[in-house]
């Protein structure tokens with residue numbers, strides 16, 4: 001057992017996340033015959049098999065290489081590496097629709113989920129039905145643990161007018177965290193030029209906030225590229241985009257933009273808020289990539 005702790009301690013020192021560290025403990029115990037497979041969560045076995053004890057090196061190397069990959073190649077990497085432990089997260093904006101269409105050509109049975117705040121536009125719900133029909137998939141809908149009625153009862157009416165951060169936390173961040181707990185990686189359609197918080201995003205990066213790999217295949221695309229893809233491939237999109245809604249969220253917090261306004265000016269009007277919290281970067285905490293460079297220095 002001392003030998004086992006030593007092996008894992010080495011990985012702890014290079015910043016390996018707790019979940020994967022546990023998977024390594026399980027893997028080593030399995031190899032040493034101390035436990036049998038039935039005692040290990042299936043996801044942890046998969047995690048350990050995918051990453052082995054080389055996860056830190058792999059992420060650091062892939063992160064650099066992936067910056068020159070096409071979105072389709074990034075998607076292939078994601079599906080080949082993680083199988084059904086990776087899913088696309090989308091609110092079905094223009095970027096999400098382009099990404100969903102690309103994914104359908106790379107891997108037919110891809111997983112797609114959305115955080116349904118229960119405050120979405122009818123046009124968005126309509127688009128979800130069209131997506132399911134066109135691509136032959138079922139969108140995994142994730143809801144807040146708190147119903148809109150319960151939220152009004154416990155937090156007061158129209159929380160979004162007083163504390164949109166708390167409202168987003170209850171209706172978006174908490175359900176997302178719950179969903180991501182069942183995955184090893186998630187795929188998003190964020191672009192660097194959308195907000196300052198997204199400007200330093202990579203195509204493949206460690207998501208310290210949620211503790212898994214985050215994959216952003218079109219992070220270096222412009223809005224123009226997205227719309228060119230949509231028109232060239234006849235991709236369905238939200239009807240509100242034709243009514244001056246470049247960015248679409250909940251009904252309570254989205255308005256059309258006026259000529260000359262920033263594309264995201266219609267989100268949370270009257271507040272300085274630009275993000276719902278799903279893509280804000282966690283400032284603290286080591287990443288596996290950090291750990292890899294640290295390990296390389298130690299080893300070198």
Ligand code: SF4
Nearest residue numbers: 164167168171250253
């Ligand atoms: S976008 Fe508005 S209504 Fe939707 S969860 Fe956030 S604060 Fe609440």
